[in-house]
Amino acid sequence: MxxxxxxxxxxxxxxxxxxxxxxxxxxxxxxxxxxxxxxxxxxxxxxxxxxxxxxxxxxxxxxxxxxxxxxxxxxxxxxxxxxxxxxxxxxxxxxxxxxxxxxxxxxxxxxxxxxxxxxxxxxxxxxxxxxxxxxxxxxxxxxxxxxxxxxxxxxxxxxxxxxxxxxxxxxxxxxxxxxxxxxxxxxxxxxxxxxxxxxxxxxxxxxxxxxxxxxxxxxxxxxxxxxxxxxxxxxxxSELRAILNERILELRGDPMPLLRRVARQDQDVEDVRAFGDRLHLRVGEKKAGDVLSRLPSAIRSEQGRVDDLRAVPPVLEDVFISLAESEND
Amino acid sequence: MIEPVIKVENLTRLFGDFVAVDHVNFDVKPGEIVGYLGPNGSGKTTTIRMLLGLLEPNEGKATVLGYDAFRQSEEVRARAGYMSQKFALYDDLTVWENLEFYGGVYGIHDKSRIKATLELVGLTGHDSTLTRSMSAGWRQRLALAIALVHKPKLLFLDEPTSGVDPTARRAFWDLIYQLASEGVTILVSTHYMDEAEYCERVGVMRDGKLLALDTPGNLKANFIPGDVWEVFAEPLLAGLDALPIIDGVLRVGLAGDHLRTITKRGIKQDDLQNGLASQGVKVSNIMPGEPTLEDVFISLARG
The missing domain is CATH 3.40.50.300 (P-loop containing nucleotide triphosphate hydrolases)
Structure with missing residues (x-):
């Protein structure tokens, strides 16, 4: 048995x-x-x-x-x-x-x-x-x-x-x-x-x-x-979340539509997920540092405001979406 | 000053002795996405039914799009869309036929309007798909199309994505954000914390009372009494008993393979580590956790 x-x-x-x-x-x-x-x-x-x-x-x-x-x-x-x-x-x-x-x-x-x-x-x-x-x-x-x-x-x-x-x-x-x-x-x-x-x-x-x-x-x-x-x-x-470790950034600022658009244009941002008062960005592997240093100035150059941009621990929802996408590819 | 789209003052509804909605006050601004979060039976649907003029308040009043929700309910319903949790789609009709039927209820007979609505929700090309054969996610889109066919300025969504997976939910919310950016005001009721996170402001309902209404960020900052930690301890249940004894620990819960705890601000990782070690509990990892709306809800519920 x-x-x-x-x-x-x-x-x-x-x-x-x-x-x-x-x-x-x-x-x-x-x-x-x-x-x-x-x-x-x-x-x-x-x-x-x-x-x-x-x-x-x-x-x-x-x-x-x-x-x-x-x-x-x-x-x-x-x-x-x-x-x-x-x-x-x-x-x-x-x-x-x-x-x-x-x-x-x-x-x-x-x-x-x-x-x-x-x-x-x-x-x-x-x-x-x-x-x-x-x-x-x-x-x-x-x-x-x-x-x-x-x-x-x-x-x-x-x-x-x-x-x-x-x-x-x-x-x-x-x-x-x-x-x-x-x-x-x-x-x-x-x-x-x-x-x-x-x-x-x-x-x-x-x-x-x-x-x-x-x-x-x-x-x-x-x-x-x-x-x-x-x-x-x-x-x-915890294992599933680790798939996306260091790959989820949280962005707060104003106005949200501008933030979404500029974030989507960044070459290393794979996905932008809107929440009520913030965005979650999924970035390519080992690209978090690049995006963290580059994105705020890109947003400011379009007259947007950045209140906070930081790496956050991935949640299971991020992982599910990412897996479902790669399954569809 | 901008007129609120929804203005609720002391709204109260009784069913016999039961107070379903208890002196609720809130405003919703144009183009805002407001969530109404609470468990089943907390008064969410009763509130929405009063806003749609389907129920008369026992006390207080609701003004919706400038009209008295109960006395001028026809005016409200002509200008508001409602997607119910248990939306009724005709399974043996096609997508087009369903939308044509419901459009007719609102006096919409213009084919170009139906076409535009299908395009808006991403159902173009599925006109002749039989409703029965669609997945949960697609059915939700059709239900949304039905709520939108008369171009409402205000949209009520009652538990709109229950039972769909995160991918479909995300696609649905992308649509909602698009509508809001076009000026549609949206009130969403939900009992799921996951869903409430998508809203700009969230009202927390319990036992008919609106306990708080603010952005998810402010709710977390104002109502969670400290910092969140995830503690991986061995044995787990010994950790559950040991943590509350440590100075500064406010709340402890089991979270699957680890413990989730809220401490007073200023408590450090080492304080928890040492506190557990001194009680003979082994710790493999302690890390800061993200505060959630569930933490907010539990804090508010425990008063």
Missing amino acids: SDYLVQAIGLRKSFGAVHAVNGVDFNIPAGEIYGLVGSDGAGKTTTMRLLVGALLPDSGEAAVCGFDVRKQIEQVRSQIGYLSQRFSMYEDLTVLENIRFFAEVRGLSSKEWLPRSLDILEFVGLANFKDRRAGQLSGGMKQKLGLASALVTRPRVLLLDEPTTGVDPVTRQDFWQLLIKLVSPPTQLPPSSGKMGGEQEGGRVSVLISTPYMDEAARCNRIGFMRHGQIIAEGAP
Whole structure:
């Protein structure tokens, strides 16, 4: 059996002429949060549906905890907790009753589910709300209930399909703290964090999460950029950002249209990205120094004003755009 | 003095006991791109619906393009474009047919106007493409064309690029900047920090209240209480416990494979390094981080 909790090799799935998943490979070890990052239609949800056995691959292999998704789907499902984009709960049932429902559907006896559910509710911070009707929960609490329901079978692998769309950043921050604690080894757990996290039977958990948003992607241990059904780049966020180290400059000044035009004319500026009150310039390799010394005078000679021009750390969005461009070439 | 395109005074809307929009005040100047940032349920869409005259305020008033938004809503809607998050395109119509249909709603029957609008959003040559077969990014462009066909002076965009990848989002925003440079005023609601960064000024909404409205740069300078650091520590969770004990550390969060912390200004890399080492936490790297609108939002939300 491999060391990876989730493995995909050459995974393909077409719907008619649309190659939704077109040769996807990845390996997710225990203890890792892996992000599939891409737009609607890039193949993220289809990939997840292949892993839970809701769809059969046209070709390629996928395994969860060593179980083949084609031949051993029951074993696969027993290892997975899945929180889909359209997670639904019973609004008339209480928090605890909702979890009980999910637990019983998955075949847990009442002896098992109750203590476990209480632990999980403690972990996600819903212990004080266990008797509240789900319909009366805030958006963030509903999301935590979704996570709690997905965790009740103590899965080794958690699949989360765009779990934090539309929630309050404060809640989203809390949600991510939970995910990171969940995959962390138990020895690292501070005493306050309860009995969850790392204590799953048989070892550490992995999380596969999908998102179209880069600020979310930046929180994963590793990410795969998905485009047109393929993973076009993979690595830790810091590794991916390093591709563009020393190549992103931030420019502030006035008027913005003039700044954009002059920056675009510079021979070593490859791309100009406008933000509300500043521009990000992508410059050629080892060209940052040249542009930093040359551009301000070019702008001033056209009666523009430069308030600030400096190298800034690249963000994942810069990297994605740069990779997508070179893919199109 | 330039008349604001949008003037909102004490705007308030209740649904039963629930205060969806709570005494909100702001102005938007001509040609400005203003973002309205907040989570779902914070009052963004309710505000836009009042600005379009679709909902009556319980208190306060909104003036849009010089008209009372509720009493003169027909005047407002004839001059404003609205691209909703869940824009309705007819899947079995072509690009041209969709735009012709919606143009007709505004009384636009001029083929050259439809042609010019398609050109503006970069859909020239796709006239006879069936809407169903288009990608998320292309559909968004068509929805924008529909909002623009009657040449509005003011454009409301409700979560315009949710679900598209950064390349398509960037292309969309290039268009928005072009419209703004031609004098169109733009109000964008979004719950994504990434998107808010594109706006000239950003209003931060939470629980129906407008907590702040300023440029992204000023929001970061004024509301983040110090400097941002990225700390790569081993073990990570031990670092999470150890950092807050260090003098001057204001806030700590997990950020994937590292910790993100905000310290009082003046705290140095060495202070963090030594503080962690003295608690037995190994540090592989500490570097300055970039402040984000999310940091701003969390600072404002925690009051």
